[in-house]
Amino acid sequence: CPVPKVATKTLLNVILYIHVRDLINNLNNNWTNIDNTKAKIERAINISKFIEELRAHGVIIPEQEKPKSLLEFLHMYLNILQFGQINKNFPSRLINPWRLSFTFSFPYFRLQNLSSLSQIFSSSFTRTIFVRHPFERLASAYKERIATLSKDRIEPEFEYDEIRMEICYKRITSTKLRQLMLLKDSCRSIIPSFEDFVRYIILATYVPNGIARLNFHWQPYSTLCQVCKFQYNFVGKYELFDEDFPQFLKHFNITNWNIEKRNGPSGLMKWDYQKYYITLPNDLICQLIHLYNDDFRLFKYKVHDYIVNRTGLLQNCHLIKTSWKEM
Incomplete structure (x- = not known):
């Protein structure tokens, strides 16, 4: 269960690589593990269109190197995911595969082919999650999704505009002013x-199933990745990424992955996120602690890593009553 920001910038690329690698293996050796409905769609894939999309994103693919089948295309795509180019003779700029439409075209494995879904929870399956301090993650989401207007983004994200x-x-409390705005x-x-x-x-969590409906x-x-249900047996941390990520690669037998080519690092320091909480009222901090309580507990994060100079706050949180009901 990779999640932003480490997910979209680095980890999901590797997971996509593993997925494509497994697809190749099953296409070669065990076709029954590929969803039949999806497989029919695969046969109609316009590989030339995919090639043009890669070229439009800066990947150099000469005519003589164009793949002629889905299998050849997937092999070429593995090199692009791992090295950022089809081979060393044609250097290209790094791409974000999640901006490519065909990323979502590949077939899925049929989990129903397992003798029992309980096998997923056995020691033979690796259930991976990479996590980040709840308060840094929240501040980062605000900075990148809410405090950045569409005109300042590489690509518009209308959901966050809304x-x-x-x-x-x-x-806006005034009805007339609200209508005017x-x-x-x-x-x-x-x-x-x-x-x-x-x-x-916080207000969104007050409605039924509010937490499960959050962005x-x-x-x-704990909710998004169903932590207690899946009992992840590989837990990595964003803060320890340089230590945990190589272990992740080793576990899945991935060699020669350029760890230094993490896509789009923000360059921000811990203080850049801490400062968002300096003026935040105690009642809101307490409600955030309550919201992310399981994440703090399960992944051994500390509130005071981001909430500084609030002596006695944790002890008094259960005594603080919210003074507002709506915005």
Whole structure:
């Protein structure tokens, strides 16, 4: 269960590599493990279209190197995922495979072919999760998804534009002013404060199944990845990525992976995330602690790594009553 930010920038590329590698193995040796419905779609795949999409993203693929079958294409794609190029003779720029439409075209394995789904929970299956400190993850989600407008993004993400506007409208108590803002579409360019963002999240948890319906960028791992149910036997941490990731590669027998080519590192330091919590009211911090309590407990994270100079806060959280019901 990889999750942003380490997921989209690094780990999912490796998991996609493992998936494609397993597809090749099953296409060669055990076709029954490939979903038949998906397989029919695969036969109609326009490989030339996929090649053009890769070229449009900066991957050099000469005509004489074009694959002629799905199997050849998958072998070529493995090299692109691992080395960023089809081979050493044609250097290309790194790509983000999650911006490629064909990433979602590959067939899935049929888990139903297992004698029992309980096999997934056996020691012969590796159940992997990479986690990040809940408060750093939340601050990062705010900075990258909410505090960054569409015009400043590489690609627009309309879902977060809608969230940003929803927070803005809810902060306007006057009905007339809200209607005026709506008509002028003024909220589209207003970045809500981190405090307003946190209030928006907390309020969303008050409805039935609210936590399970939170956006996956800030939904607790315990819910998003069903931590207690899956009993992950490989747990990596974003903070220890340089130590845990090589162990992950070794476990799956992946060699020559360039660990240094992590896509899009932010370059931010711990303080860049700590500062978001400096002015956050105690009642909101307490509610965040409650929301992410299982993540703190299961992955041994400490609140005081990001909440500083709040002596006695943890002891008093159960005494603090929220002074607001709605934004």
